[in-house]
Amino acid sequence: MTTPNPSTQTTRTDSQDHPLLAVEGLTTHIETEGGTIHAVDGVSFQVDRGETVCIVGESGSGKSVTCESLTEIVPQPPASIVDGSIQFDGEPLHDVDEAFMRRIRGNRIAHIFQNPQQALDPVYTVGDQIVEAIQIHETVPETTARERAIDLLRQVGIPSASDRVDEYPHEFSGGMCQRVAIAIALAADPDLLIADEPTTAVDVTVQARLIEVLRSLADGGMSVLLITHDLRVVAALADRVLVMYGGTIVERGPVSSVFTQPSHPYTQALFDSYDELSRRSDRSARDEIPTNGCRFRNECPHAVDACAEDDQPAFHAVARGDHSVSCVHYGPSGDPDAILEASRDARPVTSAEVTDDD
Amino acid sequence: MTDADTDTATQSRSEPRGVEDDDTAYEPSPDPLLQVRDLELHYPITKGFLRREVGRVRAVDGVSFDIGRGEALGLVGESGSGKTTTALSILRLEEPTGGNVIFDGESVRDLAGGDLRAFRRRAQLIVQDPNEAFNPRMKVGKAVAEPLALHGMTDEDRRRRIVEDLLERVGLSANDAGRYPHEFSGGEKQRIAIARALVLNPDLIVADEPTSALDGRVRADILGLLDDIRREFDISVLFISHDIDVVRRFCDRVAVMYLGEIVEQGRIDRVLSAPKHPYTQVLLGSVPSLDPTDRTLPSPLTDTIPDPADPPAGCRFHTRCPAVIRPEEIDLEPEQWQRVAAFRFTVQAGELPESIDITGSGPIDESTVRDALDLPERLPDQGIDDGVASAIEAIASGELERAGEILEEGVPTVCEQSVPESITVDGRTVACHRHDETMPGVADPEIMKPFR
Amino acid sequence: MALIDTTVMQQDDRSSRFEAVDWDTVDTSTRLWTPERVTLLAGIALLALLYAYDRYVAHVYLVADWQVQTVDWVVLLGSVMLVAYVGVPIVRYRETTLRVLRSLFTRPVYAVASTLLGLFMALGLLGTALIGSAPLRYDYAWHPPVGMSIPMAGGNCYGEVTQGDGVTRYCEGTLSNYPLGADHRGIAMDWLVVSGARTALYVVIFTAAFVVPLAFAVGVIAGFRGGLIDDLLMSYVDVQLSIPAIIVYFIGYMYWNPSLLLLLVTFGLLSWGGIARLVRSEVLQRREAGFVMVARSLGGSRAYIARRHILPNITNTLIPSVFQLFALLILVEAGVAFLGFQEWQAFSWGTTIAQGVDFEQVVGGGRGSLIEPHDYWWVSTLPALALSVTLVSFKLVGDGLRDALDPRSTN
Numbered sequence A: 001m002t003t004p005n006p007s008t009q010t011t012r013t014d015s016q017d018h019p020l021l022a023v024e025g026l027t028t029h030i031e032t033e034g035g036t037i038h039a040v041d042g043v044s045f046q047v048d049r050g051e052t053v054c055i056v057g058e059s060g061s062g063k064s065v066t067c068e069s070l071t072e073i074v075p076q077p078p079a080s081i082v083d084g085s086i087q088f089d090g091e092p093l094h095d096v097d098e099a100f101m102r103r104i105r106g107n108r109i110a111h112i113f114q115n116p117q118q119a120l121d122p123v124y125t126v127g128d129q130i131v132e133a134i135q136i137h138e139t140v141p142e143t144t145a146r147e148r149a150i151d152l153l154r155q156v157g158i159p160s161a162s163d164r165v166d167e168y169p170h171e172f173s174g175g176m177c178q179r180v181a182i183a184i185a186l187a188a189d190p191d192l193l194i195a196d197e198p199t200t201a202v203d204v205t206v207q208a209r210l211i212e213v214l215r216s217l218a219d220g221g222m223s224v225l226l227i228t229h230d231l232r233v234v235a236a237l238a239d240r241v242l243v244m245y246g247g248t249i250v251e252r253g254p255v256s257s258v259f260t261q262p263s264h265p266y267t268q269a270l271f272d273s274y275d276e277l278s279r280r281s282d283r284s285a286r287d288e289i290p291t292n293g294c295r296f297r298n299e300c301p302h303a304v305d306a307c308a309e310d311d312q313p314a315f316h317a318v319a320r321g322d323h324s325v326s327c328v329h330y331g332p333s334g335d336p337d338a339i340l341e342a343s344r345d346a347r348p349v350t351s352a353e354v355t356d357d358d
Numbered sequence B: 001m002t003d004a005d006t007d008t009a010t011q012s013r014s015e016p017r018g019v020e021d022d023d024t025a026y027e028p029s030p031d032p033l034l035q036v037r038d039l040e041l042h043y044p045i046t047k048g049f050l051r052r053e054v055g056r057v058r059a060v061d062g063v064s065f066d067i068g069r070g071e072a073l074g075l076v077g078e079s080g081s082g083k084t085t086t087a088l089s090i091l092r093l094e095e096p097t098g099g100n101v102i103f104d105g106e107s108v109r110d111l112a113g114g115d116l117r118a119f120r121r122r123a124q125l126i127v128q129d130p131n132e133a134f135n136p137r138m139k140v141g142k143a144v145a146e147p148l149a150l151h152g153m154t155d156e157d158r159r160r161r162i163v164e165d166l167l168e169r170v171g172l173s174a175n176d177a178g179r180y181p182h183e184f185s186g187g188e189k190q191r192i193a194i195a196r197a198l199v200l201n202p203d204l205i206v207a208d209e210p211t212s213a214l215d216g217r218v219r220a221d222i223l224g225l226l227d228d229i230r231r232e233f234d235i236s237v238l239f240i241s242h243d244i245d246v247v248r249r250f251c252d253r254v255a256v257m258y259l260g261e262i263v264e265q266g267r268i269d270r271v272l273s274a275p276k277h278p279y280t281q282v283l284l285g286s287v288p289s290l291d292p293t294d295r296t297l298p299s300p301l302t303d304t305i306p307d308p309a310d311p312p313a314g315c316r317f318h319t320r321c322p323a324v325i326r327p328e329e330i331d332l333e334p335e336q337w338q339r340v341a342a343f344r345f346t347v348q349a350g351e352l353p354e355s356i357d358i359t360g361s362g363p364i365d366e367s368t369v370r371d372a373l374d375l376p377e378r379l380p381d382q383g384i385d386d387g388v389a390s391a392i393e394a395i396a397s398g399e400l401e402r403a404g405e406i407l408e409e410g411v412p413t414v415c416e417q418s419v420p421e422s423i424t425v426d427g428r429t430v431a432c433h434r435h436d437e438t439m440p441g442v443a444d445p446e447i448m449k450p451f452r
Numbered sequence C: 001m002a003l004i005d006t007t008v009m010q011q012d013d014r015s016s017r018f019e020a021v022d023w024d025t026v027d028t029s030t031r032l033w034t035p036e037r038v039t040l041l042a043g044i045a046l047l048a049l050l051y052a053y054d055r056y057v058a059h060v061y062l063v064a065d066w067q068v069q070t071v072d073w074v075v076l077l078g079s080v081m082l083v084a085y086v087g088v089p090i091v092r093y094r095e096t097t098l099r100v101l102r103s104l105f106t107r108p109v110y111a112v113a114s115t116l117l118g119l120f121m122a123l124g125l126l127g128t129a130l131i132g133s134a135p136l137r138y139d140y141a142w143h144p145p146v147g148m149s150i151p152m153a154g155g156n157c158y159g160e161v162t163q164g165d166g167v168t169r170y171c172e173g174t175l176s177n178y179p180l181g182a183d184h185r186g187i188a189m190d191w192l193v194v195s196g197a198r199t200a201l202y203v204v205i206f207t208a209a210f211v212v213p214l215a216f217a218v219g220v221i222a223g224f225r226g227g228l229i230d231d232l233l234m235s236y237v238d239v240q241l242s243i244p245a246i247i248v249y250f251i252g253y254m255y256w257n258p259s260l261l262l263l264l265v266t267f268g269l270l271s272w273g274g275i276a277r278l279v280r281s282e283v284l285q286r287r288e289a290g291f292v293m294v295a296r297s298l299g300g301s302r303a304y305i306a307r308r309h310i311l312p313n314i315t316n317t318l319i320p321s322v323f324q325l326f327a328l329l330i331l332v333e334a335g336v337a338f339l340g341f342q343e344w345q346a347f348s349w350g351t352t353i354a355q356g357v358d359f360e361q362v363v364g365g366g367r368g369s370l371i372e373p374h375d376y377w378w379v380s381t382l383p384a385l386a387l388s389v390t391l392v393s394f395k396l397v398g399d400g401l402r403d404a405l406d407p408r409s410t411n
Ligand code: SF4
Pocket: A264, A265, A266, A294, A295, A296, A297, A298, A300, A301, A302, A303, A304, A306, A307, A313, A326, A327, A328, A329
């Protein structure tokens, strides 16, 4: 086994010598009538074993396309993965044949989506669907598979699992459907669960239960890559956070650090939208997001000329070493104080703490 | 009831009173724009070709509230709580089966002819999904002008003038009028929807989840726009949402709905910072904190929302209420009581946890049941202990229904016996026996955390 | 038109909150005299006058040698309705019409189909008027079209006559007379094709004016009202869909003479169930849509919402199926006529085709040669060609219109 090329992340102690998932420079374009959209533009991150990583961003930030590119479930065309390397458990996932990818999908990396009803087939019982998912990946007798199905339903907190296993998806509420979808995703005992806005379509009380289910999976050692626009869900689940804007990661770090000191102006804007009513009606949604430099510069109150340079501002550490941000003001020549002052929970950062990471 | 018991009860009920009382009392506006009184909408459940009525879904069941002039009232609750149906009945898009809606002194039900048309102008609707808020075959200029045309303004130039002005006010440009809805983003469409709602100079806007299809800053922008507009033009808003964050930022007052009823209602700062109704507490507590170190989430006793065609007797929340009232003759610690109540309602809702699946193979022993339900080996109250033991026995032998009956009899609560009246507590109205000092039984101190 | 200076308005205070409208002064009475209604009434009045003239003044012929029959009156009434509710809006909303036409004509296949369909309509409408009536001239039976020759069957020939074996003489076609040949009665093929187009157009007009609106109305009412009305209407549709129209037609045929009207009524009025169902399900899908709720909250009536918000949005499924129905009923009419259960005076394409494949005939006396259908192929082929081209055009134009009407596909 080889260690993947050192990423921009600081090294973490790990029982194994490589992270479960390491993504380097992932770039996915989508062709539309209006031209090419740089949906994902050079995204790098890692997910360790047993870790929950959240990608947070607004719709159109590229967070879903990033995750759909990992196992190539993003429809190609119109999308095309043009660059990047993906190492899963030390083996490359890019440039592999379809059969290999199919084995990885579901077997080792499972997906769940925002709308569970779409993932469930209305004409089969949920039991049949879980059994099917089990048997695709493993040859086990029907009865064993069925028992496993009931176990899985219990694991995701469906009461009276052995009765409900024979019910159809329409007999389940939205939150229960999402649990069934998780059960199906767990059928092959994957190493990584990719959950795309899994709690967006449900009520808060149901969301609370789903959060508990996801938490118990993470506690059980599964790695979770969670995509959401809701900072509250991030706070409730994440170990580490990646903030995405315009196809790039703009800030990343441990959840505690990012939430106590959001440092990128975009992250701060996201937090602002949870606070008082924003009165910035001058923000125009029609502005094109640039495809180089800092993608946020058209909306950034701190933008300077240097923001338009290069591909993307380098990542610089903030406060604690693992928390870094892609903004020129955090560089050696920049002065982040003005930005940090605007932060909702700005705490003084000594210049000694601001070290160049790249 | 012994003196000591009464004392505890009184004390615990009036316990969380941190704020001064004088200016906080819930004061309805003296001349509200909208008064909703005992609104009721039951859908018949029919069977067969002759549509014989076999039951009724109590979608809205006796809802009352006022909205003052220029005030924004948030109506929150889970899906199925009846909040959208309430809104539609107010606008007479659904025919209520009971109660009354009074708009500016006149009963909406009795409006006809020109008065009804005037009401239709003065009360406007913004719907949830911006993608289906517009007829895809109609240019947005036409869509925004539609209310004018429908109300008889035949002068096309005048209509265009008004529409172009409005589009600019909501942050779009006048020549957007000639484009089709699909050419706009979700946030832009919601701006156009706001323009359309404003075109008739309304006094009331009913906004049904206007931001729930949007996220992040777009949501904040739309909310800000709506807020500017309502303040500028002094428009009352009925704001329906399941998103408490949004309601907190936008509304002056909030009403919390559960199963067709309003359980708590009052000023936003009061209700959200110190909720009094256990349901409000569960609802608010379920919103994850923005502080990643605070990851506790409250759980109701059971997860199943009861069927609105057959709502629970007494307080509708009692099957899930973690603060359900203990009869004074039952002598248990608060936590023990909560476990026992949870046991009862879990069994009755058929929500037995994974480890005691009675339909599974093999017999279940009683300690497994106790473990799974977090019930102690022995309970200090002899009667309860016996009841629980025989219920567990019934479960162990697979007789779930009998276990339910045993528990229903052995674990009674005043919450299922009488319907709580709305009473004013600490600047808001609450429909919960915990706050009604005339109710027998012991309201144990709340085991809830407040909303941040 | 002077635009209000919006920047000034924004700075103004509340009193100038956009344009204050004093609704008491706005005329709220809905307009009674829409151009559509005026046209409809005028058309009906004209028709009534014509009818009275036909009944009481003129005798056999209304104009020239047109013997107006019941079916003609029905179709005339249908035409008046179509002019009022299709023709007038087309003119009124010229811009939309032009946009739709433009996008229809951007795809060559739809452009060709639309042109052919236009030609068919023009022929059906004006053809008979232009080329007049066709006398029976058995002596020119099977006169060949230009460039063809055939053993002479009738006694006469406009072209050159050549001598063949024995007594057989060949007749050559000419361009000036019978350019497309003639049938066994000596009726010119061009006339027959045009007459067939007229019959087919009758079918289309009847369907468009009576059948489609009925289907729409039933579908919209069932979908909107729901409940018992929906149950009743849809059960009726179920029953109706299980009645074979052809049996009803044959029963009618036993009691009355074969007639185009009987055919139109039986097939037309028994074939709308499918479209009604389709409309209903589309209405059901859309009646809870946001824009419908908003229109209702504004006080829009059911009819208004159906017309303004529902129908324009179900054209995607509806237009193709309506055009399919046109094509189907044209084909049914031709089929029934082909089987011989249609009055031959209607000169349906089906009748002509049947006659073109039916006759074997010995010409030129006892030792003459036998001529067979393939010898006079034009009698069957020309109307068959016209029929096929019409059917294909209807289907294509249906699809083309669907795309052209969808603003999402044209942008
Ligand atoms: S790099 Fe420039 S534009 Fe980007 S966030 Fe930093 S200051 Fe703003």
